[in-house]
Amino acid sequence: MPSIAYFGPRGTFSEQAALVHAAPTDSLVPMDTVPRALAAVRAGDADLACVPVENSVEGAVSATMDALAVDDPLVAVAEVVLPVRFSVLVRPGVSAEDVRTVASHPHALAQVQGWLARHLPAATQTAATSTAGAAVGVGDGTWDAAITAPVAANHYPLDVLATDVADVDGAMTRFLVLRRPGALPERTGFDRTSLVMIASAERTGVLAELLTELALRGINLSRIESRPQKGRLGRYRFYLDFDGHVAEQRVGDALAALHRRCEHVRFLGSYPKAERASSASAAALGNSDQDYTQANRWVTAVRNGETG
Numbered sequence: 001m002p003s004i005a006y007f008g009p010r011g012t013f014s015e016q017a018a019l020v021h022a023a024p025t026d027s028l029v030p031m032d033t034v035p036r037a038l039a040a041v042r043a044g045d046a047d048l049a050c051v052p053v054e055n056s057v058e059g060a061v062s063a064t065m066d067a068l069a070v071d072d073p074l075v076a077v078a079e080v081v082l083p084v085r086f087s088v089l090v091r092p093g094v095s096a097e098d099v100r101t102v103a104s105h106p107h108a109l110a111q112v113q114g115w116l117a118r119h120l121p122a123a124t125q126t127a128a129t130s131t132a133g134a135a136v137g138v139g140d141g142t143w144d145a146a147i148t149a150p151v152a153a154n155h156y157p158l159d160v161l162a163t164d165v166a167d168v169d170g171a172m173t174r175f176l177v178l179r180r181p182g183a184l185p186e187r188t189g190f191d192r193t194s195l196v197m198i199a200s201a202e203r204t205g206v207l208a209e210l211l212t213e214l215a216l217r218g219i220n221l222s223r224i225e226s227r228p229q230k231g232r233l234g235r236y237r238f239y240l241d242f243d244g245h246v247a248e249q250r251v252g253d254a255l256a257a258l259h260r261r262c263e264h265v266r267f268l269g270s271y272p273k274a275e276r277a278s279s280a281s282a283a284a285l286g287n288s289d290q291d292y293t294q295a296n297r298w299v300t301a302v303r304n305g306e307t308g
């Protein structure tokens with residue numbers, strides 16, 4: 001029975017994302033931080049981890065980005081995208097006038113600043129480990145209100161002060177399902193590849209050169225993020241998401257080029273995109289597997305003196 005460690009406790013958006021991916025027989029294991037969910041997989045205590053990676057309003061989830069770049073490698077096998085609208089939970093009997101403190105995951109607080117200014121302007125805001133962690137804190141009296149995923153109301157004996165809270169309509173969070181390196185998910189034609197690379201900081205124009213390796217092969221870059229390497233200013237890791245699967249010749253070729261030209265490249269997975277219909281990653285003219293095979297055959301023939 002496969003187990004999925006998720007960024008918990010029970011009632012987080014990450015649990016919802018894990019449930020979208022899980023088979024009915026999978027067991028879900030809450031971990032109280034993203035690094036701990038990933039560590040459980042690295043240690044073999046869980047088969048998969050489900051963690052948030054980016055939000056359409058607040059951007060990258062840095063705990064996830066940082067934890068994926070170090071320690072034993074993990075690879076994504078799936079992504080889940082969830083719409084994000086929040087509920088506000090309080091202890092039974094507490095009304096808006098009684099709320100002096102409100103807590104949530106920093107990403108969640110950032111997404112409801114407008115609502116808080118209108119409805120709980122006097123409340124002090126505090127960062128909690130997660131949205132559901134804030135609900136636990138409300139239950140034990142640490143805070144008066146928690147900004148949570150709607151499902152948290154089913155897990156904690158709290159009252160719902162407000163629902164459908166979101167400053168930005170259509171906000172979404174993307175989650176990755178990760179495991180220890182092994183057989184890759186099948187190529188579907190609607191895939192995304194993720195990696196993190198360290199480029200030589202000394203070379204002028206190196207990032208432009210590296211991105212050109214993708215552009216030349218007709219590979220669509222869908223996201224680029226940088227995070228500090230820590231310890232020294234001016235040293236960064238670059239995280240790339242692009243269309244295509246490493247099983248495709250053009251993607252394998254681009255990865256090989258990045259590997260040749262970077263100080264370090266870590267492959268973070270090739271996996272089906274959550275939204276398939278709108279995101280076909282068809283190879284541009286001259287970049288299909290067939291084009292590569294024919295061109296390689298021609299080079300071999302030239303080397304063998306068989307053609308001019």
Ligand SMILES: O=C(O)C(=O)C[C@]1(C(=O)O)C=C[C@@H](O)C=C1
Pocket residue numbers: 007011012013014015052054055061084105107108129130131132149173
């Ligand atoms: O705390 C949770 O519920 C999470 O799953 C984390 C997280 C995030 O990191 O962005 C997920 C979605 C929301 O945007 C707010 C918090």
